[in-house]
Amino acid sequence: MIGSDSITIPYLxxxxxxxxxxxxxxxxxxKSGKPLPPKNRRYVAMISGQxxxxxxxxxxxxxxxxxxxxxxxxxxxxxxSGLYLALIALRMQRGWKKLSAERKQRARVLxxxxxxxxxxxxxxxxLAGLSEECAFRGMAYIGLRKxxxxxxxxxxxxxxxxxxxxxxxxxxGVLGTGVIALLLHGIxxxxxxxxxxxxxxxxxxxxxxxxxxxxxxxxxMAVTQAAESLSSGx
Numbered sequence: 001m002i003g004s005d006s007i008t009i010p011y012l013x014x015x016x017x018x019x020x021x022x023x024x025x026x027x028x029x030x031k032s033g034k035p036l037p038p039k040n041r042r043y044v045a046m047i048s049g050q051x052x053x054x055x056x057x058x059x060x061x062x063x064x065x066x067x068x069x070x071x072x073x074x075x076x077x078x079x080x081s082g083l084y085l086a087l088i089a090l091r092m093q094r095g096w097k098k099l100s101a102e103r104k105q106r107a108r109v110l111x112x113x114x115x116x117x118x119x120x121x122x123x124x125x126x127l128a129g130l131s132e133e134c135a136f137r138g139m140a141y142i143g144l145r146k147x148x149x150x151x152x153x154x155x156x157x158x159x160x161x162x163x164x165x166x167x168x169x170x171x172x173g174v175l176g177t178g179v180i181a182l183l184l185h186g187i188x189x190x191x192x193x194x195x196x197x198x199x200x201x202x203x204x205x206x207x208x209x210x211x212x213x214x215x216x217x218x219x220x221m222a223v224t225q226a227a228e229s230l231s232s233g234x
Contacts, residue, residue, distance in 0.1 A: 008143045011060045015053075015140040016157060020164035027167040030109065039109075043120035050127035057134040060143070068138050070193025077191060081200050089207045096215050106170055111212035121209040129202025133194045136162040137184055155185050180204070 029036070036042065061068035099107070112121040136158045145154040163178035187197045 005063070007060055007063050011056065012140055012143050012147070014056075015135045016144070016161040020161045020167075023165040023167040027170070030106075030168060036109065039113075039117060040120065043117070043124060046124050047120070047127060050124070050131040053131040053135055054127065057131070057139045060139050061134075064143075066139070066142065068134055069195060070188075071191065072193060072195050073191040077196050078199065081187075081196060082203075085200065085203050085207060088204070089211065092208065092211050096211060103170075103172075106173075107212060108216065110169065111216075112209050113216040114213060118209060118213050122206065125205035125209060126202050128205050129198045129200075132162065133184065133188075133198045133201055136181065137188045137197055138194050141185075155182075159185065 037045075058068060112118045140161075141154050141158045144157060145151055148154055159178055159181040162181045163174045166177045167174050169177065184197045184201060187200065188194060191197070
């Protein structure tokens with residue numbers, strides 16, 4: 001029976017227990033001021049972890065005889081989601097200028113700052129959409145629902161675990177991630193599959209990374225121009 005076999009329970013422990021703990025550990029390390037590994041190394045580690053999570057999710061689903069991805073929604077669902085993401089991107093563009101210096105610094109730790117780092121961010125975004133949807137909205141939710149018999153409780157636990165796993169973004173990031181997780185659960189419920197949620201998730205991460213690179217480069221250009229002006233004036 002799903003949720004009680006020797007492969008599903010460890011999976012639930014890893015996804016709903018260890019991944020949130022890893023998020024807390026990263027947050028504590030960042031707040032303590034301890035130096036983080038170079039961003040490129042962290043990005044490579046993220047890609048490797050995402051690949052393993054995808055493989056593990058499909059392995060557990062296969063052992064339980066599940067079609068993890070579910071059904072493919074109609075094209076208009078993708079079109080509507082694309083328009084909504086475009087509106088979100090516009091709001092992000094305007095909201096970036098209002099970010100405090102502290103939040104910008106935290107974003108600099110997490111997000112790509114240039115085109116070289118964006119080359120890592122693209123596969124990270126695509127794999128995040130696939131791996132995290134297969135885990136938190138897919139196999140972990142299905143397994144926990146079978147264990148508890150409650151769709152509501154399973155959703156709450158998966159949303160909380162997903163949000164806490166992203167605690168490196170700070171408490172405001174945790175709350176925002178929790179809201180996004182609820183929306184993605186809703187998409188999965190309405191479409192009876194992970195396809196649209198995966199695309200929306202990956203596209204959202206790509207948009208965030210692209211906006212970050214654009215604004216970080218503008219900030220660097222502004223600093224360079226100011227320095228040149230001071231130099232020439234001196």
